Amino acid sequence: MSQYLQEVSEKVRKNNPGEPEFYQAVEEVLHSLAPLFNKEPKYQKHKIVERLVEPERQIIFRVAWIDDKGEVQVNRGFRVQYNSAIGPYKGGIRFHPSVYSGIIKFLGFEQILKNSLSGLAIGGAKGGANFDPKGKSDNEIMRFCQAFMTELYRHLGPTIDVPAGDIGVGAREIGYMYGQYKRLTHAHEGVLTGKGLLWGGSLARKEATGYGSVYFADEMLKSRNQGLEGKICTVSGSGNVAIYTIEKLYQLGATPVTVSDSSGMIYHKSGIKLDVLKQVKEKEQARISRYAELCPDAVFTPVSAYPKGRNAVWSVPCQAAFPSATQNELNLEDATELLKNGCICVSEGANMPSTADAVNAFLAAKISYAPAKCSNAGGVSTSLLEMSQNAVMMQWSFDEVDAKLKGIMSGIFDGASRTAKEFGEPHNLVLGGNIAGFRKVADAMIDLGVY
Template sequence: MQYIEEVLQSVKESNPNEPEFYQAVEEVLSSINQVVEGNNEYQQQAILERLVEPERQAIFRVPWLDDNGKVQVNRGFRIEFSSTLGPYKGGLRFHPSVNQSVVKFLGFEQVLKNALTGLPLGGAKGGADFNPKGKSDNEIMRFCQSYMTELYRHIGANTDVPAGDIGVGAREIGYLFGQYKRISNQFEGVLTGKPEIMGGSSLRTEATGYGVAYFLSAMLDAKGDSLRGKRCLVSGAGNVALYLMEKLDQYDAVILSCSDSKGTLYCKDGLDVALVKHLKNEQGAELRDYLNELKDSEFTPVNQYPSDGHHVWRYEADIALPCATQNEITEKDAEALVENGCSVVCEGANMPTTADALKVFKDNDVFLGPSKAANAGGVATSQFEMAQNASMQKWRAEQVDEKLQQVMKSIFDTISATAKQYSNEHDLVLGANIAGFERVADAMLKQGVV
């Protein structure tokens, strides 16, 4: 459609050298033709032009002292993309790969993801090109305090509520919250993912991984199938991957793999999930240490492939679950998965599949659960934390888990019904893009030109 092509061209020209952001926008806009064509008001009110332009962008210097007394400088970001449906909500990522394009693509995806939850949440994202790996606790604390010294002026419990992401866990959130409280003299729900002793929610750490499993279960249930005995390839070894693996194990699936920055673990008979979790969470070890732990065990990994996570997608499996980072499944990976019998993909990371890989999956009728739907469990539970903070209550883990399951099932039902209305019920990528867009766009129309 000419209107959409014009918007895409404008995005490319006004956001040069931002490939991740353009990829995210193109993937969404190219799939909502039917909706935009049938609604002149969307065009007259420039809904697409407003949707792809962040409401606010903050880029700032973050100076801090390392343990040797040397001044280090990083670049910090907070992109407040849309407050149409509620206060800005989205995580902070501390990783060397963080730049404006990455933060903007994550923020754009967050707007639609949050819309799909049905909860009153806008979309944002932030972070810094700081790498917590190899840093001492004191260095991480000093960095977080410096980062919050600028960020605090942009956020608030009813304005913008950041959470964690890659490189930002309960420790970092704790340091950030402490500095916010010190500067603002307010103890409020301005951050989520806090340690429970500071008002954090039960199951927040597990929520994204559990949510992916609940969404995947709904996908299979819709086809009259279940997770029992399914061979699953998982990438990553962070919170999303670890707690997804834990829940898959409870569903009696067989977890064949996981990966970290040093390589990939694979076992054709299934990994010892409890041992992987113990090594990563309690010992802070690398996955390669798993091999030494299993010398006298029945679990024997076939191999470990240093520094090449792509090998995780080259094995026979029923289901692929990318949980590491963006664009980790390439066209060749997708072709290998199809050739090796994979018929279901459920995305745990944000935009982990390249555009070419998505085409391979679509051409081969692979049932794909898109990240903006499948990994929404984390932000849903963040909203539960906001609700608990606002009411000064504490929900039991069972309550949080029940609400999480309801949200994930509702997301699946919504996007499946939307996909059926516009195409077929198994085109969940289309269903998620249209359902998320319609909720945001219709609210934008009611709020006027703001």
């Protein structure tokens, strides 16, 4: 990293104390940008990096709501509107106890470049609250979502900021928030994505992030005259991303053999049974150990049996791995184990699931490695397709949306791969993706002047 970029990095740490996830996201990008800044000094002249690492707007607010016992509960809500140079703010809302400003800023910063790479006209944002939906009744979740939207609605609009779902925010939560938005604004407009099909949603939206991750993996392997057909694959997580990663892997002829949640992981050598997984997680909303009860030949390993800091999913031999749970779930030891066992492809379905050391190990091994801002872009891309359908008051078929998604993921791979080759590192899609995404936003910021 150049002295200039190092100084920017140090300033980020000074101005944002106690936010390690945010530092990690920013420093990865700054490392990648060094060759671009050597080639094109205009970005330093216009102070683009200094402007990019500062959100255009940060909103922090109190969310007071009443539980089923009639007691007042208080949470903290966030919306970071990071960058709108190429379009309205776009990024999900996360409800989870771990949410704090650093998590939201890291996700929002990643979203800028991810959205740019998609080729679509959307800026970057993220939001959420330190609210845990687990164990709450539908009425409690409804009251929380209504209280959350009562503050947030004034900052939203179909050409201003269009949130979507994320961890802890699915169709139910989007419905409650959209209902409150309609109540407050008297407007039925495309201001949230991930909506129900009866009131403006898009087919293939819940499948999109998982499908996109698999499409991207297939593009990487095809560029090396291979493919996913016949490959043994490991998948972490068991939410939407993991479930629909598994669904698309089967469609492309691969065999996914693992899933996980915070309680442990399942290894099913013959292949994860998708219908059973959907029953456990979508219908019963049970822990993943329930899968082993329904499939006696599957093996459940509780999290307490893992070596400290490790994820047992990544010890299962595979040719392709799909981290699809949460940030920093795959560390250097996990990466080393994957490589030792013959893994040749890693496609990230979650946001920044690999630690910096793990990423460096994958890059050094020159395997097909897809950083999240490339391979995780399917969800937000389909969200924009939902916005397009809302704008013309139409609904496209599942196959139409899926075909557009596949084309977008192919375009992201082409852009990142072409840029990586331009800078002399053809196997480094971290560098290629970061520079390609940055250039588009940076050039727009220069065109728009200082704002």
